[in-house]
Amino acid sequence: MNFAELKEIIKYLKKTVTCNTCNKKFVNEGIRVLSTIGGEALFHIHCHHCHNEVIVHITIFEQTGEKSSINIETRKAGNISENDILDIKNFLKQFNGDFKQLFTEY
Numbered sequence: 001m002n003f004a005e006l007k008e009i010i011k012y013l014k015k016t017v018t019c020n021t022c023n024k025k026f027v028n029e030g031i032r033v034l035s036t037i038g039g040e041a042l043f044h045i046h047c048h049h050c051h052n053e054v055i056v057h058i059t060i061f062e063q064t065g066e067k068s069s070i071n072i073e074t075r076k077a078g079n080i081s082e083n084d085i086l087d088i089k090n091f092l093k094q095f096n097g098d099f100k101q102l103f104t105e106y
Contacts, residue, residue: 001040013056017045019047019050021047027048030045
């Protein structure tokens with residue numbers, strides 16, 4: 001996904017997607033691109049009105065070589081608890097940096 005496509009997607013998000021808490025539209029400053037790969041993108045959107053946070057996954061479907069449709073999925077970002085922070089801290093204390101070993105264990 002190139003920069004021009006990302007700009008179009010952000011314009012589309014601002015035009016069509018509203019906050020699922022206060023129904024207000026999102027602004028540029030609240031939209032962050034988390035990742036893109038191929039025809040997919042993941043965004044984090046922060047509502048400046050009510051401070052709700054949303055994760056948005058977008059998939060662009062191509063048909064006969066032309067972009068024909070966009071699929072948007074939104075989900076309210078979950079809250080991080082104190083226990084979540086402690087779990088991460090404890091994991092990092094014991095983690096030796098060997099990702100290969102970490103993923104072969106599971």
